[in-house]
Amino acid sequence: MTNRNPRIAIVVVAGLALAAGLGGCGKGEPVATPSASATTPFTVPTSPAEPTSILSGRPSANGPVLALKMDNTNRSLPHIGLVDADVVYIQQVEGGLSRLALIYSTKIPTKVAPIRSARETDTELLPMYGPIAFGFSGSVDAVARQVKRAGLIDVSAETYGGG
Numbered sequence: 001m002t003n004r005n006p007r008i009a010i011v012v013v014a015g016l017a018l019a020a021g022l023g024g025c026g027k028g029e030p031v032a033t034p035s036a037s038a039t040t041p042f043t044v045p046t047s048p049a050e051p052t053s054i055l056s057g058r059p060s061a062n063g064p065v066l067a068l069k070m071d072n073t074n075r076s077l078p079h080i081g082l083v084d085a086d087v088v089y090i091q092q093v094e095g096g097l098s099r100l101a102l103i104y105s106t107k108i109p110t111k112v113a114p115i116r117s118a119r120e121t122d123t124e125l126l127p128m129y130g131p132i133a134f135g136f137s138g139s140v141d142a143v144a145r146q147v148k149r150a151g152l153i154d155v156s157a158e159t160y161g162g163g
Contacts, residue, residue, distance in 0.1 A: 053105050055103060055105050058086065058106040058107075059106065060105060065104065065105045065130070065133070066103075066104045066105075066132065066133045066155075067122070067134045068102045068104070068112055068115060068134075068135045069099055069101060069115060069118055069122065069134075070099065070102055071115075072098045076114045079100075079114075080111055080113040080114075081102070081109035084109045085102040086105050086106055088100055091119065091121050093119060099116050099119065101122060103132075112135075117136055117139050117143075118138075118139040118156070120142075120146060122136075124150075126150065127150045127152070130151075134156070135155045135156060136157070137156065137158075138156060139156070144158075
């Protein structure tokens with residue numbers, strides 16, 4: 001008989017819990033439904049938004065894209081044209097040094113310095129921007145061939161005699 005008492009107690013407790021839960025489901029006072037309110041119509045601006053660069057969010061017509069290779073050492077300071085870049089990549093090179101790969105689209109600078117040589121990493125990074133102009137101070141022959149194969153438009157000092 002002692003074994004039945006715990007089972008009976010469990011059934012009684014479960015029944016009371018069920019009754020208490022169902023007790024809250026009875027009819028109560030009606031809940032007021034909100035009346036329809038006046039809605040404000042959504043208006044679309046009549047003047048188109050100014051186009052912005054897909055690279056930086058700055059105002060732009062998303063025109064041509066230019067990539068330049070710039071030195072990144074203390075001796076190369078000050079950088080000229082760096083602040084106009086939409087995107088700046090820092091690329092590790094030999095001897096613990098780094099170079100900057102600058103991407104311009106909203107504002108093409110009239111003067112930049114100091115420009116450095118193209119690297120193999122540029123031919124891997126820059127093609128994602130499409131057939132863009134790529135300016136650099138020079139390169140070894142193997143990298144020059146890679147620049148051409150990557151579809152980059154060579155506007156280097158070697159090609160155009162700049163300096």
